[in-house]
Amino acid sequence: MSDNGFQPITHEAELEQRIALHPALAVWFFSSKCEICSSLKPRLERFFTDSFPRMSLAEVACAALPQTAAAHSVFSVPTLIVYLEGRASLRATRHIPLATLGPRLQRSYDLLFS
Template sequence: MTQVKTIEFITSKINTRNPVLIYFSAESCSVCTALKPKIEKEVSKNFPKIEMFEVKADLYKQIASHFTVFSIPTILVFFDKKEFKREGRNISVSLFIKELERPYNLFI
């Protein structure tokens, strides 16, 4: 996952109309650290055209607030410049992947 440090960078990526996943985490979040490699592996394997980015919400609070993210971990998925999915806290990786299949296949 590419680290994001500015709102301008991530909004430019969303505006390309390509599928984008943003993973909001924090330095001190053990759940974020454990979940990130699982999400990264499954999304890369199942949806190779989704670009993945990570925002450290504790370091870049302005980005987190811009996307109305107040808890971590939170995952946002965008298709065609629109937020399609928002998952937070207790995330089932298998269910998350299953829920992305149909829209991914429609937009790609």
């Protein structure tokens, strides 16, 4: 599911539909002017593809959709929110250490897809 990388969200309703549709969805909130966002995104895509292949990926450009970001309590970038069965299960902001992200997700992911 994550083989195509983060898929852009173009409006609030689309994000809500994806959260409802996908049992596991990682949403990347970013800014095109954020260097951390640019450097971390490809590493996150690889991380999810390799470690959580059934996780769907979506991205929200906060400058284009500020209401969507605010509706999900995103006030700084980058922010990653992982939704499992429609609920926000993990939230990470700014410096997102991949080494700790995996263990935090693994058990819930395994229960969901076993």
